[in-house]
Amino acid sequence: xxxxxxxxxxxxxxxxxxxxxxxxxxxxxxxxxxxxxxxxxxxxxxxxxxxxxxxxxxxxxxxxxxxxxxxxxxxxxxxxxxxxxxxxxxxxxxxxxxxxxxx
Numbered sequence: 118x119x120x121x122x123x124x125x126x127x128x129x130x131x132x133x134x135x136x137x138x139x140x141x142x143x144x145x146x147x148x149x150x151x152x153x154x155x156x157x158x159x160x161x162x163x164x165x166x167x168x169x170x171x172x173x174x175x176x177x178x179x180x181x182x183x184x185x186x187x188x189x190x191x192x193x194x195x196x197x198x199x200x201x202x203x204x205x206x207x208x209x210x211x212x213x214x215x216x217x218x219x220x
Contacts, residue, residue, distance in 0.1 A: 121148030173216035
């Protein structure tokens with residue numbers, strides 16, 4: 118905790134979108150961590166990515182301790198950096214940009 122949001126590398130994560138997120142974080146000096154997942158992410162990302170025709174999906178996780186308990190804890194800087202990361206990435210998506218593997 119305190120070292121930044123975690124960006125997942127997994128089959129359900131769309132590579133172009135993930136790269137946009139990491140490049141944006143680096144350009145804006147937003148600290149982040151990487152997590153390599155060989156199969157499922159254990160989140161709804163898998164369902165989004167594989168439903169119908171699929172939806173370009175990425176996974177940014179907030180590091181925390183004691184999940185699903187009354188004493189769940191996060192680091193304030195991580196929360197702020199997740200917000201910055203999402204915001205700055207959205208600003209970098211150009212009109213008409215596609216995250217298709219085929220274009």
